[in-house]
Amino acid sequence: MLIGDMLRRDAKLYGKKIGLIDGEKRFSYSELHHRVNRLANGFVGLGLEKGSRVAVMANNCHEFVEAYFAVAKAGLVVVPVSTRLSTDEMSYIMGHSDASVLIYQEAFQKGIDGIRKDIPQVNYFLCIRKGRQGGRDDYESFLQKFSEDEPKTQDALNENDMVMIMYTSGATGKPKGVMTSHRNVMANTITLSFEHHIVPEDITLLVMPFYHNGGLWPTMVHFYRGGRVILLEGFDVETILNFVEKEKVTFLNLVPTTLVRLISHPDLGKYSLDSLRTIMYAGAPIALSKIREAMQKLGEHRFYTGLGSTEASGSMLSLPNREHALEGPMAEKLPSVGRDSINVEVRVVDAQGRDVNIGEVGEIIAKGDNIAMGYWKMPDETAETFREGWLHTGDMAKVDRDGYVYIVDRKKDMIISGGENISSKEVEDVIFRHPAVHEAAVIGVPDEEWGESVKAIVALKPGSKATEQEIIDFCKDFLSSFKKPKSVDFLDELPKNPAGKVHKAGLREIYWRGRERKI
Numbered sequence: 001m002l003i004g005d006m007l008r009r010d011a012k013l014y015g016k017k018i019g020l021i022d023g024e025k026r027f028s029y030s031e032l033h034h035r036v037n038r039l040a041n042g043f044v045g046l047g048l049e050k051g052s053r054v055a056v057m058a059n060n061c062h063e064f065v066e067a068y069f070a071v072a073k074a075g076l077v078v079v080p081v082s083t084r085l086s087t088d089e090m091s092y093i094m095g096h097s098d099a100s101v102l103i104y105q106e107a108f109q110k111g112i113d114g115i116r117k118d119i120p121q122v123n124y125f126l127c128i129r130k131g132r133q134g135g136r137d138d139y140e141s142f143l144q145k146f147s148e149d150e151p152k153t154q155d156a157l158n159e160n161d162m163v164m165i166m167y168t169s170g171a172t173g174k175p176k177g178v179m180t181s182h183r184n185v186m187a188n189t190i191t192l193s194f195e196h197h198i199v200p201e202d203i204t205l206l207v208m209p210f211y212h213n214g215g216l217w218p219t220m221v222h223f224y225r226g227g228r229v230i231l232l233e234g235f236d237v238e239t240i241l242n243f244v245e246k247e248k249v250t251f252l253n254l255v256p257t258t259l260v261r262l263i264s265h266p267d268l269g270k271y272s273l274d275s276l277r278t279i280m281y282a283g284a285p286i287a288l289s290k291i292r293e294a295m296q297k298l299g300e301h302r303f304y305t306g307l308g309s310t311e312a313s314g315s316m317l318s319l320p321n322r323e324h325a326l327e328g329p330m331a332e333k334l335p336s337v338g339r340d341s342i343n344v345e346v347r348v349v350d351a352q353g354r355d356v357n358i359g360e361v362g363e364i365i366a367k368g369d370n371i372a373m374g375y376w377k378m379p380d381e382t383a384e385t386f387r388e389g390w391l392h393t394g395d396m397a398k399v400d401r402d403g404y405v406y407i408v409d410r411k412k413d414m415i416i417s418g419g420e421n422i423s424s425k426e427v428e429d430v431i432f433r434h435p436a437v438h439e440a441a442v443i444g445v446p447d448e449e450w451g452e453s454v455k456a457i458v459a460l461k462p463g464s465k466a467t468e469q470e471i472i473d474f475c476k477d478f479l480s481s482f483k484k485p486k487s488v489d490f491l492d493e494l495p496k497n498p499a500g501k502v503h504k505a506g507l508r509e510i511y512w513r514g515r516e517r518k519i
Helices: 003-014 029-045 062-073 087-096 106-118 139-143 152-156 182-195 213-224 237-247 256-263 288-298 329-333 379-385 424-431 468-476 504-512
Strands: 018-022 025-028 053-057 077-080 099-105 124-128 162-168 176-181 203-206 228-231 251-254 278-281 303-309 314-319 345-349 362-367 390-399 405-410 414-417 420-423 437-447 451-460 487-490
Touching: 003 029, 003 062, 003 182, 003 213, 018 029, 018 062, 025 029, 029 062, 029 139, 029 152, 053 062, 053 087, 062 077, 062 099, 062 228, 087 106, 099 106, 106 124, 124 139, 162 182, 176 182, 182 213, 182 314, 203 213, 203 237, 203 251, 213 228, 213 251, 213 314, 237 256, 251 256, 256 278, 256 288, 278 288, 288 303, 303 390, 314 362, 345 390, 379 390, 414 437, 414 451, 420 424, 424 437, 424 451, 424 468, 437 504, 468 487
Parallel strands: 018 228, 053 077, 053 099, 077 162, 099 124, 203 228, 251 278, 278 303, 451 487
Antiparallel strands: 018 025, 162 176, 303 314, 345 362, 362 390, 390 405, 414 420, 437 451
């Protein structure tokens, strides 16, 4: 099945049913399907050839969802661009992906104007305007020019065609464009539809951004089963609780940061949350005490976690609702990320590719139709990560006698804070520009709210001076806000391993000592 087939099926089976809610706007599956067809035919009308890239920079809105499906129907490739990135990062992604069309929200007009000269390959700009229509580059005006009939491009597509390049931070500092096909996306969609027992009556409140896999896959699984998706543009606990109560939301996907804020809300008990069947929490570390607190407050069998990645189009490992328990044998599994998701094979292997023994540490690798095609224009990185059909995740873990996987470290030098991947090298490269810095190491340290926060450990040049705030402020000029260090510690000299490299594992151990999870 192609991605476009799913929406056409929804229009056939659930035509008058409300499938998407965006603020005051409610779209039936039939309306949504017709709008997507108009946009897809518009792309064809622009003369875009199969495989052309269309970048989308927007927060959660119905236009973003429409663009994703329209790109898929037109045989093109969508490039989601995070709205949290700096302008340099945005222009890099648009340039590296060779995007020829950019769809963006009017709120980002100033930033787009500032980088136009840096993205000359983008020859058509389509603006999503709020509350009004404009000129030829207005999204809604553009849409109405074209037919709502099924685009003929569908006939030339197959499930192995690339449909998306989603950029993720890499350990080298340069974002890597993960190439996914219709097959990859649909395989993950089917897997998670089964894992979460999604039915047509289900309703999800989309808290995670649609430009992130954490927002994409809940949308896909609910559309796949003819459920309902409610878009939320930004995170606000009161808004989430109100929506759950008013709209009878059954499914939430949250990063641990948002889950902790939700359970800490002073008025939590005033809301009726009886409709909630599943609260997914993943994408970053969470303190065991916090998930236990959440289970005590909201019910232990409502929670679900696992391990996924952009390279896996979503899920690899799952610890489902029924396996969440505060007492008994299953309580011991809470620190784990579960076992193989449906239709995904996961192994934990040593450096020679052999399965490790129980209790030994190895790297998680995964295989299945959900595994991505590789990295866009990065053959060396593709060869390193995707080997003989297996995705090498870089996550180091142990396996117990029942097959549950426990992450203990990260092979790749990556920090995950609030669900965002942050390259420590990228932050280090900026800190090294400071004239007083001699050595620097950036690591993730435990954070009750964000899972991990960015910490810089710095050794200054002899005779030089710098304060913690000075280093943080210096980084603000070169990095997105969420990437800058939250704290800075100073040492006379950073610890080294026998090869003379900074001993980051030793530094991490200082801050993670006594924790059940090391990431």
